[in-house]
Amino acid sequence: MRISQIWRYPIKSIGGESLSTAEVGVTGLGGDRGWGLADPATGNVLTARREPRLLLATCRLLDGHPVTTTEEGAELHTSVDYSEWLGRPVELAAADEAGGVFENPMDPFGETDWISWTGPGGAWHDSGRTRVSMVSTTTLRDWDQRRFRANVILDGDGEDALVERSIRLGSCTLEITKQIDRCVMVTRPQPGLDRNLEVLKTLIRERDNHLAVGGLVTEPGRIQVGDELTMAGEGASPSP
Secondary structure, X not given: OEEEEEEEOOEOOOEOEEEOEEEEEOOEEOOOOOEEEEOOOOOOEOOOOOOHHHHHOEEEEEOOEEEEEOOOOOEEOOHHHHHHHHOOOOEEEEOOOOOOEEEEEEEXXXXXXXXXXXXXXXXXXXXXXOOEEEEEHHHHOOOOHHHOOXXXXXXXXXXXXXXXXXXXXOOEEEEEEEEEEOOHHHHOOEOXXXXXXXXXXXXXXXXXXXXXXXXXXXXXXXXXXXXXXXXXXXXXXXXX
16 A cells, blocks of 8 residues: 555644645644634534534645635634634634543434543644544545545555554554544535535444544654555555
């Protein structure tokens, strides 16, 4: 398997940017999930589970700062900009070592029974066991990769077999820790994508509600499109 796409998502739950190369540290791709929109009333970091409109914009890093473009073409830079866009007070906040508090409905179809938890510090990922995520083109089928927010898209198939194994990707070493379980976010509309409950229903029925794998960075380095995935200490791709 080789890297066919690299994606970074500077602000949690807002659409990201495609890269040809990326620096990877212990918290993941440089700048990935480095910021979030915090609700000052609760302190929670908003995600598209609670605020679906986040998926209707895209964000890129410009001179190290996140710049968001809305579906209408407006650029957002400050907390005031984001508050006006969403029609509610929010604060653009950089990830800190305390970790962000996130929410998820236990019933993804009725969107009821909400729970909350605190994610890892340093970058606002949902899980401390997933700092870099990857999925193959075969596993994606004809689904748009934007629904799943993986950092790395791999040509081929076989990523599920990597769990509990150590891999080399570019000059990085990663310990693949888990398959990534999915939530209501994968059903949300995005530019050019309609609301689609069948995506989540299919994942539950056919893949035990998992798609993509995630891992921890044990040796920071650099990745680029075209890099081959190999097993740590070996020189060949793993068999599917």
